[in-house]
Amino acid sequence: MKYSKIAVIYGSDSSEWEVACRSGEFTASRIDGSKYDVYEILARFGKWRLVAYRKKDSMRVTFPEGARPEVDKTDFSVKVYGEKVRFDFAYIMQHGKPGENGLLQGYLEMIGIPFSSCSSFVSTITFDKFACKNYLRDTDIVKCAPDAFFRKGGDLQEFSKTTVDKLGLPLFVKPTDGGSSFGISKVKEADALTGAIKYAFSEGDTVIVEQAIDGREFTCAVYSDGKQLQALPLVEIVSKNEYFDYDAKYNGNSQEICPAQISEEESAEIQETTKKIYEHLGCKGLVRVDYIKSEKEGLYFLEVNTIPGMTSASLVPKMVRAAGIDITDFLTTIIENS
Numbered sequence: 001m002k003y004s005k006i007a008v009i010y011g012s013d014s015s016e017w018e019v020a021c022r023s024g025e026f027t028a029s030r031i032d033g034s035k036y037d038v039y040e041i042l043a044r045f046g047k048w049r050l051v052a053y054r055k056k057d058s059m060r061v062t063f064p065e066g067a068r069p070e071v072d073k074t075d076f077s078v079k080v081y082g083e084k085v086r087f088d089f090a091y092i093m094q095h096g097k098p099g100e101n102g103l104l105q106g107y108l109e110m111i112g113i114p115f116s117s118c119s120s121f122v123s124t125i126t127f128d129k130f131a132c133k134n135y136l137r138d139t140d141i142v143k144c145a146p147d148a149f150f151r152k153g154g155d156l157q158e159f160s161k162t163t164v165d166k167l168g169l170p171l172f173v174k175p176t177d178g179g180s181s182f183g184i185s186k187v188k189e190a191d192a193l194t195g196a197i198k199y200a201f202s203e204g205d206t207v208i209v210e211q212a213i214d215g216r217e218f219t220c221a222v223y224s225d226g227k228q229l230q231a232l233p234l235v236e237i238v239s240k241n242e243y244f245d246y247d248a249k250y251n252g253n254s255q256e257i258c259p260a261q262i263s264e265e266e267s268a269e270i271q272e273t274t275k276k277i278y279e280h281l282g283c284k285g286l287v288r289v290d291y292i293k294s295e296k297e298g299l300y301f302l303e304v305n306t307i308p309g310m311t312s313a314s315l316v317p318k319m320v321r322a323a324g325i326d327i328t329d330f331l332t333t334i335i336e337n338s
Helices: 017-030 103-111 120-127 129-136 156-167 190-200 246-250 264-281 315-322 327-337
Strands: 005-010 037-044 047-054 060-062 077-080 083-086 089-093 147-151 171-175 185-187 206-211 216-224 229-231 235-239 254-257 287-294 298-305
Touching: 005 017, 017 037, 017 089, 017 327, 047 077, 089 103, 089 327, 103 120, 120 129, 120 264, 129 147, 129 206, 129 264, 129 298, 147 156, 156 171, 156 190, 156 206, 171 190, 185 190, 190 206, 216 264, 216 315, 216 327, 229 264, 235 315, 264 287, 264 298, 315 327
Parallel strands: 005 037, 005 089
Antiparallel strands: 037 047, 047 060, 077 083, 147 206, 171 185, 171 206, 216 229, 216 235, 216 287, 235 254, 287 298
């Protein structure tokens, strides 16, 4: 093994922090305990604390909330019962800022610690929905829905009027830099657009308004096995709600069909498209890409997830199971080839 002491960093400074904790705890529990020492770090608003650790072939040890050792950020280490432990690999499981927007990656790059996700630069691009679309818009890889960008402080009334005239209805309104469907609305009437934009501002200062594409929603994950890119089986998402919102994602109000019930040709097209997007953006580690497939117009890009959810009920673990891969072996592949 290239590494021995794995720090799984979870939590975040965003609305997604609780989901990130569940993803991080699941990931830490599935990392191979015969190969690595695993340390769980809860990182939130600058406070990085060791929640638990598991040495090779040993039981997990937890710390009570008031007695969690603090991580030394000067060299990415922690003292555990007087012993200094310096981590040699970081498995990032922070959904949202700072683990998904490049800030945490930048820190790790500066101190020379390898990590599981895309580089700081690529993470910054992919985290911003509008920026990421602009990297793909003029390629022949995939279609992008027509959209409009708005920054807080602009003329909201004028923007709303011109956007409806330009894009029509219905529309999706999204924070450019959020996840887990926080701050997202579907707008069917022109009068509702300004309120939807204000709601999106609860998650950030910039908003993307997209023309709604009618079709089936699919997602595909790609990773490197050290020799080539591998695509996992597709998932089709069928929401019981009007779209795949937070309630549908986390409260069971959706069907997540894996493998997706489409032809081998259609599945291969989406898998190859995902590999092309991965390579075009310069991704690393495990990446999941979401799409809408229009019956008439083909495949439309939705977004890239560079830190996809990893709870027991999340999409990627379902894909891994459908592929017949042991999740522990899968995580070893990610660690050793990131």
